[in-house]
Amino acid sequence: MASASATTLFSSNPMFPSDYHSLSPSPTIPKSFTGLCKPFHSRVPTSIPCFRCRRPKFFVTATVIKWRCPKQTIPPNSDTGFQKKLLYLESIGIDSFSLIENHPMLITTSLTDIKSTVEYITSMDFTATEFRRMVGMCPEILTTNVSDIIPVFTFLHDEVHVHCSDIKRVINRRPRLLVCSVSKRLRPTLYFLQSIGIEEVNKHTDLLSCSVEEKFMPRVDYFENIGFSRRDATLMFRRFPQLFCYSIKNNLEPKYSYFVVEMGRDLKELIEFPQYFSFSLENRIKPRHKKCVEMGLCFPLPVLLKTKEVKFQSRLEVFVNSSTPLKTSPLWCAGSDFYQV
Structure with a gap:
């Protein structure tokens, strides 16, 4: 399916005029990047007419890479090919220096392989802006x-x-x-x-x-260790799969501690509403809990956290002069259903 839809998007026009015989043929630029390419370090223009005016004075060399990336080594006798690779990346708007610092494999990956990857992905209807963003988030794409x-x-x-x-x-x-x-x-x-x-x-x-072993299982084990059964822990992740993405140290632990120590609520509420961990502790959970404590109120977790601020304030005003059902009352669940967010 994917391979059938791929079409060649590279331009056949050379990047350098033919009289620059000292350099081997230069890489071409995908048509999807036309008009979005920025001048290479503001010295080498990407348009063909400008290239014909005079030979650019600035060329990337291994010395520059050695200065920017002292831990990286350049393959022997590959200076010209390496220059072409960096010029190509810069021509499509990618900061090659930053990529090399974060992903050294770019140094040894051939220009042909890089071009093939760029050609294939852009042929799948990804725009130049989208492709640059993807590479910024995951540089390994260029070497795959x-x-x-x-x-x-x-x-x-x-x-x-x-x-x-x-x-x-x-x-x-x-x-x-x-x-x-x-x-x-x-x-x-x-x-x-x-x-x-x-x-x-x-x-x-x-x-x-x-990774199941490195990311998923440690979080399941965490909930088991703090008192949930494997069945209940699994149920929480089934109801809210994004729970797998949260840091144990920076998210799960502090929010669970506040829930148990400061809020003093039943763990069953977390099983029913694991989305609790998606809300900001400092900006949403603590302020709203403290307001409810000051006013002697206790809302179900979905009502406490999911309600928009204006509506939450209006509910506080409504309840300030009325009695709220106790958590042990049958009306507690009814209240949860009544106050839809």
């Missing part, structure tokens, strides 16, 4: 072979059941999917999510690039 990217598109369509019209949105949201192995990462993660009862994984595709 097309033969490894195609199976990802196929997997998303055939096994995760992502509609063709949604694949672009899925990749834009999580570019790292393109550099993940289908057999070693994507498929095992899909099977795990399905095994805990998450049926519509196509709505949570950003989780597919995560």
Whole structure:
């Protein structure tokens, strides 16, 4: 499906005029980047007429890379090819120096492979701006072979059941999917999510690039260690899969501690409403809880946190002169249903 839709988007016009015989043929630029290319370090224009005026004075050399990236080494006898590679990346608006600092494999990846990857992805209807953003989020894309990217598109369509019209949105949201192995990462993660009862994984595709052993299981184990059964912990993740993405130290621990110590509420509420962990502790949970304590009120978690600020304030005013059902009262649940957000 994906490979059939790919078409060549590279221009046939050379980047340098033919009289610069001392340099080997220069890389071409995908047509989708036309008009968006910025001058290379404001010294080398990308338009052909300007190139014909005179030979550019500034060329990237291994010395510059050595200065910017002292820990990186340049392959021997590859100065000209390396210059061409950096010129090509800069010509499509990518800061090659930053990429090399963060992803050294770019140094040894051939220009041909980089061009093939750029050509294939841009042929899949990704704009130049989208492609640059994707590379900024995941530099490994540039050093991933097309033969490894195609199976990802196929997997998303055939096994995760992502509609063709949604694949672009899925990749834009999580570019790292393109550099993940289908057999070693994507498929095992899909099977795990399905095994805990998450049926519509196509709505949570950003989780597919995560490691089950390194990311998912430690969070499940955390909830077990603080008093939840494996069944209840699994139920929480099934109801709110994004819970897998939250840091244990910076999110789960402080919010759970505040919930138990300061709020003194029942753990069953977290099982029913695990979205509690998605709200800001300082900007939403603490302020609203303190206001309720001051006024002697106790709202169900969804009402306490999901309600918009203006509506929440109006509810406080309504309840200030009326009695609120106790949590032990049958009306507590009725109140939860009555106050829809």
